[in-house]
Amino acid sequence: MCSIGKLIDTTPCPGVQWTATFLLQPALEKGREVTEEGINRRTLLAGGVAAALTATAPATAAAAEGSAAPAAPEPAAGPLVGHVDTGTARIWARPGLDPTRYTRWRCTYRTGQDSPRRITTELSAANDHTLLADLDGLRPDTTYEFRLEPLSSAPGFTPLTGSFTTSPAPEQPAVVTMGMGSCAPSVPDRIWTRVLDEGCDSFVMLGDTPYVDTGDLAVARRKHREFLVQPEIARMIRTMPVWATWDDHDFGGNDQHGDFGGKVATRTAFVDHRANATFGHGADGSPLTTRGEGNGIYTSFRRGPLEVFLLDPRWFSRTEASWADPAKPTCLGRVQWDWLRERLLASTAPFKALATGMIWDDKQSSESDDWGTYAHEKEAILDFIAGERIPGCFLIGGDIHVSRALDYGPRVGYDLWQFIVSPMHGSTIPSLNVPSPYLKHSAVEPHVFLKLVADTTVPDPTLTATWINRDGTRFFEVRRTATQMGHPAP
Structure with missing residues (x-):
């Protein structure tokens, strides 16, 4: 810089x-x-x-x-x-x-x-x-x-x-209110105004933001521009920091993986129209701060008490043997995994979101773009968090046109939650609201975003997640404390 x-x-x-x-x-x-x-x-x-x-x-x-x-x-x-x-x-x-x-x-x-x-x-x-x-x-x-x-x-x-x-200093007691959402159309929609009205000071686009569905560079660029000039989106993105990742439809098309032939073009269009601090890594494996040729788009950032790791499960998937099990295909790739380990170990944030466009479960459908397909790497990530006693972690997903909150119990030494938020547009998929022993809340509702409030001004810092639609209706809420998301004293 x-x-x-x-x-x-x-x-x-x-x-x-x-x-x-x-x-x-x-x-x-x-x-x-x-x-x-x-x-x-x-x-x-x-x-x-x-x-x-x-x-x-x-x-x-x-x-x-x-x-x-x-x-x-x-x-x-x-x-x-x-x-x-x-x-x-x-x-x-x-x-x-x-x-x-x-x-x-x-x-x-x-x-x-x-x-x-x-x-x-x-x-x-x-x-x-x-x-x-x-x-x-x-x-x-x-x-x-x-x-x-x-x-x-x-x-x-x-x-x-x-x-x-700008972000509060890491040591400063603060309240951060961050919006997150996935699956958004390139049409005017008051959901973006609701994000502002709810007091969000930042926003994360979790993928399918927008729907690109092509490997043609000119078309992909045009679709990104069409998305960003929608009046409500344009108002929001000029008044708060916005970070972004992709899911299948902005990576290339439905249920696409790293063997998609047009991914260089769609990555080019993505970095042309976003302003993350980094965009994956360069040829030498170092994080890429420029918008030239590179590998993937993963990045991370910290805003006050909340650090977000925006992982890229698309670019590298099926391109090499897995670092977790060489007999199976990778999802993250070795370089991204090494980066994630290093960043997690270095993080001092009370709350840490591991976010991907796809969900951290098996969708139980004919599609294979989910962490259930790459369970060997998902479990290795969670084993690492547990083994290193890293506090404050939770999972974020989108993609499935259903909103859900799941509690997996003490998988990482404390209760591990996944927050799924989808869609911001008007189309839901009720069949993907599948039964699960871990499911605590769900809503098959359109026009939904997630409001995360991280508060370190109280004696036991809190993380509150609320699912809200464009009319301001609250569907459900999860509130956790730093103590609940930490390890008991030995």
């Missing part, structure tokens, strides 16, 4: 530069107008979604900068706030202006005695003319507002604006 005010290299399209500007204020200071060069906060915050849905500038504006015929303007996608931690943030956008002509961008911010800051970045032709702006030097638990706009004249262009709040 680059320091504030420095060039950020994202495989640039030569000669094309953009500047991201961000505004900063303490998390508790709200509503104060800030004026700089005739621009106030009301102006800054207006029009972000409008820019995502309308053409961003007339062609004559681009023509003013050169004699060549200008590229036709396209609808802007984004901005999307991606990975945010205590001191850094990653912002994504596809501005839509002619990428060969609009080169300089300006931003302004003011709060308290802080000086204005600027970040310059470049559009990447290799990544569908999108940009990433990596901000660092930020303060924990602080709200920032940012703005993307060209310095050169672009009549009709609406600045791309947004905001985010």
